[in-house]
Amino acid sequence: MIRDPIVEGLARGWRVIDAATLERDTDLEFDVVVVGSGAGGGVSAEILATAGLRVALVEEGPLASSSEFRMREREAYPRLYQDSAGRQTRDKSITILQGRCVGGSTTVNWTSSFRTPASTLAHWREHHGLGALTDDAMQPWFARMEQRLAIAPWAVAPNENNDILRRGCEKLGWSSGAIPRNVKGCWNLGYCGMGCPTNAKQSMLVTTIPSALDAGATLVHRARAMRLVLADDRATACEARGVSAAGAEPARARLLLRARHFVLAAGAIGTPGLLLRSRAPDPSLTLGRRTFLHPTVVSAAIMPDKVEGWRGAPQSVFSDQFLAHAAPSGPAGFKLESGPTYPLLVGITLPGFGEEHARRMAQLPNLQVVIALLRDGFHESCRGGRVLLREDGSPVLDYEMTPYLWEGVRRAYLAMAELQFAAGAAEVMPVHEQARPARSWSEAREQVQALPMRALAARVVSAHAMGGCAMGSDERESVVTMDGRYHHLQNVSVHDASIFPTSVGANPQLSIYAQAARLSTALAASLRGA
């Protein structure tokens, strides 16, 4: 029998409010309200609550836990992801995987946990006024969160899907390595994307959130933060409403959460959205701008032998061959990784329909997938997207792939095809509406060089929304200070991926954990002193 720390905690008497069941207006008061329970909110809630502050942790999604994680896409995507794992940019050309549940994306991610690359920190120091973020200054925060979340390079043999990535790199003399994962006693089942059924993944759901609740914090779930109530340069309350399920209209009963301080950690689309809805002062027009995605493209190979990419840790091998040797301000660098081949995910990713699509799906067991995550936001032509509000107040990301990024996509398709053929692929197909399977590296090269690079033809996905509330010392170019404080509000901070001034250039969860730990430790000291 697998223990479910959420079921056990509820039995111990945790303070948990399901906002969707509230029937009347409710006012509550805390020291700190944290909006969002993902990587940033989870870490912040633990640090603030264990420092003795009265904390409310507000989450729009449901409180779901291992007892109900059954490794089925049809159950997990609608319940645990934004827009049933189909959130898209405004023009529909990029699909964004983002969690919508207690634990946020950490509940459903594939566990890859990299430190912020030294080259990224150097770029931030040099170009974004973050001089204090030296390697030495950040090292203790990375080390602390690695220890807290059992992050270590995966020592188990990679699954075949990832091993093909490793072997291809080895054949070509490219660098590769084992991905650090946040797992403890992992069963190597391969279904991290649907919520870990064994609680091996050290997500916020089973680590910092239980610890914050044990320290007396209150979890308010199925609660959408509608707006911050602002008076002069302070926030006095966060107004929330219950949302019974994704797609449902907010309930009528209003939940008013008053506090001395507000920490926003609703992610790089949600946090700017909440600040825009609250009409937070934005004199330099920086709020919600410079949003980055690590636009990700996919190459599908058919291998002579079975791959069964749904089995085993979904991401365990990476290659920085096209990142480590590329100057951040030069042509777009990209990180190579693999991704799991769950049937629904593959079904909507492979291009085409009818017999053409059915024939490709029938090769699922032999399918191998490499993905390339482009590093956006470093080159001056790459300014990212912008979070806008729809008529109903919901946030949407306007993000355009620029010629600079498309050039990177073409090189990424070439690199992935070369690697897959080097590892013995029988066929390789870039995931693009106009692509056809190529039988050799030279055929693939010829094809990729001729492919039109345009939106809604090349399939582009993202699991990493970042930026929009950039941290910086110059308020004309940033949204929050080095301490995460909103420039124009006394008691509002941002502790999530939206504070990054560019993309991270690596899967961002550990970067978020480390920044949230740094910012919350300072905030706790300042609030306790006050």
Added chain:
Amino acid sequence: MSPGRRRFLQVGVAGATVLAVAHYVDRPRAPALPLRTLDAASAGLVRAIAACVLAGALPANPQSRSMALGEVTEAFDRAITGLAPAVRDEIRDLLGVLHFAPTRLVLAGMWRPLAETSSEEIGAFLSRWRESRFDLLRAGYQAITQLIQASWYDNPASWGAIGYPGPPTLAAAGTS
């Protein structure tokens, strides 16, 4: 002005006009039970397109095939019910465009209602949208095919044909 640019403006203006007309003339009706969002006309439309999008993937036996199409339609309905209301409205508008005769003719090039259109003709329409120069039509193609594909490949009935054994059971995995 180049011919391509002129044509874009013509199609763009015509497209925008018919979209606006469809939005007001062809408002969705009450959901067809047991569905929660799709009305009867939209459900029939999804079923007709699904028969084309999933050709080669659905069971060959007519009875199983019909049952599978019903399940795909229900899963499609569940999927859009869970979308943000603004996004759900966009999908309803897209289905409205394909239901309302003038927009169907101008934007999709099909004279007859989809339920009376052959699978080949529906396939030709999907291919035109897939290869279209207009972002809006390519987005429409991707939305409708992906929703249908998601609605089939999340169904255990689809797994046998693609060699997917389904998720492991924890009891078996724990003792292995």
